[in-house]
Amino acid sequence: MSTPSSTPEDLVKPKMTQRQVLEALSGLLLGMFVSMLASTVVSTSLPVIIHDLNGDQTAFTWVVTATLLTTAISTPIWGKLADLVNRKLLFQLAIVIFVLATAAAGFSQDTTTLIAFRAVQGIGAGGLAALSQVLMADIISPRERGRYMGLFGAVMAVATVGGPLLGGVITDTLGWRWNFYVALPFAIAALIIIQRTLHVPAHAKRKVSIDYLGIVLLSAAVSSLLIWVSLAGDSFEWWSLQTVLMVGGAALATLLFIVVELRVKEPLIPLSTFRNLTFTLAVIASIATGIAMFGASVFLSQFMQLARGATPTEAGVMTIPMIAGLLLASIGVGALITKFGRWKPFLIVGGVLLIAGSFLLSTIHYDTNFALVSLYMFLLGAGVGMTMQNLVLVVQNTTEPSKIGVASSGVTFFRSLGGTIGVSVMGAALATKVTELIAERRDDLGAALASLGTEAQKWTDQLSSGTIPQVSAMPQALRVVFEDIYAQGISHSFLIAVPFAILSLIAIVFLPNKPLTRMTTSERLHAAEADFATVSVPEAMESLSATGAIPTTDAAPAESRKTTESDR
Template sequence: MSTSTPTAPRRVLAPLSGLLLGMFVSMIASTVVSTSLPVIIHDLQGDQGAFTWVVTATLLTTAISTPIWGKLADLVNRKALYQIALVIFVLATAAAGFAQDPGTLIAFRAVQGLGAGGLAALSQVLMADIISPRERGRYMGLFGAVMAVATVGGPLLGGVITDAFGWRWNFFVSLPIAVAALIMVQRTLPHSSVSSRRPKIDYLGIVLLSTAVSLLLIWVTSAGSSFDWWGTETILMVGGALVAAVLFVVVELRTSEPLVPLTLFRDRTFTLAVVASIATGIAMFGASVFLGQYMQMARGATPTEAGLMTIPMIAGLLLSSVGVGALITRFGHWKPYLVVGSILLTAGATLLSTIHYDTDFFLVSVYMFLLGAGVGMTMQNLVLAVQNTAKPSEIGVASSGVTFFRSLGGTVGVSLMGAALATRVTDLFGGAQEKIVAALTALGPEGATWAKQLASGALPRVATMPESLRVIVEDIYAQGISSAFLIAVPFGVISILAVIFLPNRSLSTMTTSERRQASEADLATVSVPAGMDAVTATGTVPVVAPDARADEAASEARR
């Protein structure tokens, strides 16, 4: 009789390396433009609305496409899907480098999000195929390390490239890494098991979901600037979003292959994890977007300096994700770390809502560290908790469901924060007219040039402004950005409550492939004859199910 052993590290690390490199490509391509975004929008003559939509467009299509990729992952070959997503992402990223106006850049960033949704959803599903939830903690640490390296290196690299070669090269730098990732995935990632069901895509659900989310975001970002909050446009957009959302629920209840199976919400773990993921998405994406803008617009930093100044947040994310992942694998406890993480996330967002242009940078660093540590403790571990309880046949939609709502939370959060920032900055500029006019007048002929730039509505290059004008503008943007972070606080409180009520279930020691095989076996007499080893559907990780694990196999199969 074979003996039970943990997942073999060598057998896991080979296919995992392809996933890690693919994730690194997607993250480096996204983060490399974060510090240069104010410069990009300035050069393309975009305003604060364009700045927000460059980010929101990617998050929107990521959110919408994530459940689609997750559904496909339960029906067709996951390896091929992952490679397709990687190609879409990289080609769209390269195309964005040729954009000549904000509209074109936003369009290519939207296509980029389609690929990002696949990479985000499929990496989690593929990892569940080869690693059990109990063993996954240590490997989650590797994902956290790669994420931290990309998140630290991306802004720094982007700042250096922008200052030395121009911002367009930020979109081309990931191409050679992408080619290496494709080769690595092809060589190391095994073909995953394919469902015997005939693939059926819920196209009507896709259209309704896209309509509901898009109308909501357009309303959030445009109300108060392009049209009144209470007017015909608001009634049409909000009403249309509600109708599309209701129809989406009806369609999902009636279709045989729903895009987002609403039965998943019967599982308390999934429902509460979704609620907590929304706050995580708001904190994660909001911080990455607006902290870089704060460094440049409120503290006069260059893109390179802005990348260096956000290191404390990334340090918190790195230390918490790697350290907590190792602790979860060693001791098997995951809930305490989620509770602490949600508290740190909320505390960090609350403290960042108090910053000014002249706040001691040490304090700002502490606030960023707390926020990063909270994100690192919650982001991957919420997916882990859901995968631990999801049925093997629904592991794709369950994993992508959490990722979807995290992306959706980030999308709506960034839109809300961007709208609040734009409104606040406009009001503050109006209230500071006398100071601005006095500063411009004192500059003489140079003041006319700066007056023309400020009147254009495009984002200014604060670092190049004269001292007397720069202080005024920095103070305005600091107040605007701090008020934007205040939006994340109530969502963080809700996240704490959701995590507290999560069922504290023990982590399984079986991979998804093993659980799927167990669910197909005769549950009444789950046993393995002497001398026989079960073989996973993927053929990559040996499945050992001796009598000592029969009870767990049966209980996993019944879920």
């Protein structure tokens, strides 16, 4: 007697309704809101924080770089774990790590402690960045994802616009330490809602193997490179023994990492993914996106406070044009991609805007008309909005379902790595340029100090300490000189992003223009299992019939059972 075999339709679960998708997204959105709020609420306060903790420009850069570094290193680790263990639990763990480290940073008494807690914060941020993309792919198909981008846009709007404004108000009224505590109640709410609403399909359990050696080597390679970029030219010469040791160590660790990844059973970053042309080109493009996104968020706030004398609250308001460009482009392009199914033209336009925004911001001065500065910020934000999420989207569209976690986190990793290196290089260039300009403007500074009378000694002591000055509190004569110095330094640092933006556009142009599938990752996994079942069962029956175990007439040809994803 023959037994009816399972068909693909039996194995593929029905699509989630829009209400079910929204319920599942609610916890995911709140978790992302927590991470974004905790990051953006501090952005406008950093110049004040570093000033109060007696930090210099190098400390300012490392407070940002420490978070980006650990975010970059931990992102592929979280992505790999997402392919192996419970993704929902991982997302909740990432929220806990992120928020507790953020709150602990509020107790810092010096920049070293602050940098350490910010590094731990980055570990949680890496999980949130990687897992949010993976979980979204579990419940929403690439083609339909644009429909829900409005929700993500709303979350981004509240966090990215409201965060800096809230941070500025808190800093000006309660003190900057309270910025690190504001996310705690939201985090508790996020954990509860995620537990109740986010229900992702279960995946087949398998033995977990973590590439610990790969983690160590990747951390060593990236850390050595960034420490060298931050310290070279200041603590030691660019061409020196320290440079040879750090760069050589980074190169050796990278080489060993590649060897390990080729040999281990479960590589942290499977090098086979680079055979996928879409993945490789998206990685190249993501590096420039990371430099533009993180570099702008760090140095534009510093420009507003140090080159235009704004308070933290004012700086939050003044960076709104960039956020507006990011949000409008992200939401608008997402809706258009869902409606028409075409993505490449939007990515190309985004690449062009990245080049334009980066170059134009490299031309600004302390007295540049703010309407022009706003336009330049808007263009850069729109370029980031058109490219950032859509590069992950096109990679997920062409990647095997079982490797979605690794592929998604891979793109996010290189975006974070690009941002980390970009911020480090831009920060080093800024520090060097400011030092040169202060030496060139020694006469102007002397004249400005001489005009202050009895207050001259106070400002001389403060400036000679090496800490970042609070420009908004300076006397007018001194303030004008420092605004000009920092404006030139920051605009010079933006020029570094231009060649990377050009490289990003070239990579985008050559991306294979493949149509977006309407199947979620979970549906594709079940479909793959169905294909395996419909091929394996008939072949097994043919084998049994050949031995006489079952009648030959009961064995259907394997070819008649095969289905493809396109048939479905």
